[in-house]
Amino acid sequence: MTPFRFARAADTADALRLAAGPASAYLGGGTNLVDLMRETVATPGSLVDVTGLSNTVSPTESGGLLIGAALRNTALAEHPAVRARYPVLSRAILAGASAQIRNMATVGGNLLQRTRCAYFYDAEGARCNKRAPGSGCDALEGFSRYHAILGASPACVATQPSDMCVALAALGAIVHVQGAGGARTLPFTELHRLPGDTPEIDTVLAPGDLITAIELPPLPFATNSAYRKVRDRASYAFALVSVAAALEVEDGRVRDVRIAFGGVAHKPWRALTAEAALRGGPADGPAFHAAAAAELADAQPLRDNGFKIELVKRTLVAVLGDLGGAVA
Amino acid sequence: MEITINGSTTALPQDPRVSLLDFLREGLHLFGTKKGCDQGACGACTVLVDGERILSCLALAVQFEGRDVVTIEGLSAAGTAGGEGLHPLQQAFIGCDGFQCGYCTPGQICSAVGMVAEAKRGSPSHVTADLAAAVTLTRNEIQERMSGNLCRCGAHNGIIDAIQQVLSAEVLS
Numbered sequence: 090m091t092p093f094r095f096a097r098a099a100d101t102a103d104a105l106r107l108a109a110g111p112a113s114a115y116l117g118g119g120t121n122l123v124d125l126m127r128e129t130v131a132t133p134g135s136l137v138d139v140t141g142l143s144n145t146v147s148p149t150e151s152g153g154l155l156i157g158a159a160l161r162n163t164a165l166a167e168h169p170a171v172r173a174r175y176p177v178l179s180r181a182i183l184a185g186a187s188a189q190i191r192n193m194a195t196v197g198g199n200l201l202q203r204t205r206c207a208y209f210y211d212a213e214g215a216r217c218n219k220r221a222p223g224s225g226c227d228a229l230e231g232f233s234r235y236h237a238i239l240g241a242s243p244a245c246v247a248t249q250p251s252d253m254c255v256a257l258a259a260l261g262a263i264v265h266v267q268g269a270g271g272a273r274t275l276p277f278t279e280l281h282r283l284p285g286d287t288p289e290i291d292t293v294l295a296p297g298d299l300i301t302a303i304e305l306p307p308l309p310f311a312t313n314s315a316y317r318k319v320r321d322r323a324s325y326a327f328a329l330v331s332v333a334a335a336l337e338v339e340d341g342r343v344r345d346v347r348i349a350f351g352g353v354a355h356k357p358w359r360a361l362t363a364e365a366a367l368r369g370g371p372a373d374g375p376a377f378h379a380a381a382a383a384e385l386a387d388a389q390p391l392r393d394n395g396f397k398i399e400l401v402k403r404t405l406v407a408v409l410g411d412l413g414g415a416v417a
Numbered sequence: 418m419e420i421t422i423n424g425s426t427t428a429l430p431q432d433p434r435v436s437l438l439d440f441l442r443e444g445l446h447l448f449g450t451k452k453g454c455d456q457g458a459c460g461a462c463t464v465l466v467d468g469e470r471i472l473s474c475l476a477l478a479v480q481f482e483g484r485d486v487v488t489i490e491g492l493s494a495a496g497t498a499g500g501e502g503l504h505p506l507q508q509a510f511i512g513c514d515g516f517q518c519g520y521c522t523p524g525q526i527c528s529a530v531g532m533v534a535e536a537k538r539g540s541p542s543h544v545t546a547d548l549a550a551a552v553t554l555t556r557n558e559i560q561e562r563m564s565g566n567l568c569r570c571g572a573h574n575g576i577i578d579a580i581q582q583v584l585s586a587e588v589l590s
Contacts, residue, residue, distance in 0.1 A: 189463055
């Protein structure tokens, strides 16, 4: 591991000041960053520990919840208000990692974890445009079972690995950021970016920007929400595909719906095409199948992951069925 | 810059690169905590920090200033009046054939202690059917909650038996 300076931030202003120099990184639970540093994929010159910052869950004026970014994943998953009002978020967190890792990992760190593409991790043996821009991508012609089918580029086919983020995308969360220019917010779905020609850049955050909180908007029908993760073993594995969804059905028709996919793209994939196809229409199997097909119309399989196209369609249909649609 | 390990306060390492795992083993010669994968995949390095189970291989020791760490050595000492015997879970692992080579065992036992505490406060798991209901540690629940601890000897059935044995004894006592 490359040597680095270590400092513990007392508050948000302190964190920004400590991270003002070049090659600084914020450290949460360390479950991804420490591993990346050991593999020399990440070589920060300075770490600023932000685990002492806000970890509270508080109601917002609009009726949502504001979640401090230093809250541990376990604490968010078991929070009574999250379990009751946003079960998809509890379910997504509980489907990810192991209990030990969820006890360590922070909410902010979960958002900023990096891809688990094996070629990205292989600093000595593989080409990777995300790790070494311009070096090439060994995943394109390589082992691509876990790689993207939507929104990828010739430069990068990596997937964003978070389960929690898929639920946050479906719920329309808002990210609170503190940066050199002050505080700002942005829609969660705009935080992560597609790879394009610059896959080394995962998010729209500027150097030194600190995620301070995640805001869940009020979404009453999210009480009827679910997360389904399909993986190679029953527990403690990254998703092949996953679906987060909330559904409101009235008189057999879809009054409102929120859908996001995991394991299919460089970012949590909010399925706006499927949502638009479903809204106002019948809440039944043919409509669910049609919406799934519309969302996956532009999917591009690689050598090993063509199965994901059908798998994510079927998973979406099954989840919507579980949430009260009549699947014929 | 101090940390408490098994009830004793000690100075943290100067080098921030030292993981909590390496500090325990190389710095304090507490070899009970094992280094398996050193990348958060196997659970062999599981210890308890302020009662919560974590992976010491992914933890930088300097992050744990002022915290209270318990390793398998501490569990053993705390498990009996004289501080010399075995923790009830250690005894149950022996009785139920909860190991063969024993390499994963300290992590399994620390993890199980943390798991029981999580269940007692009502923390749900991936297999909990009702997020609002009280948690019952069925075999299925224990399997899911212990999935972060691998056993390459395949002693998982004995491990779950041992945990269930201790849980049922707690209920009876």
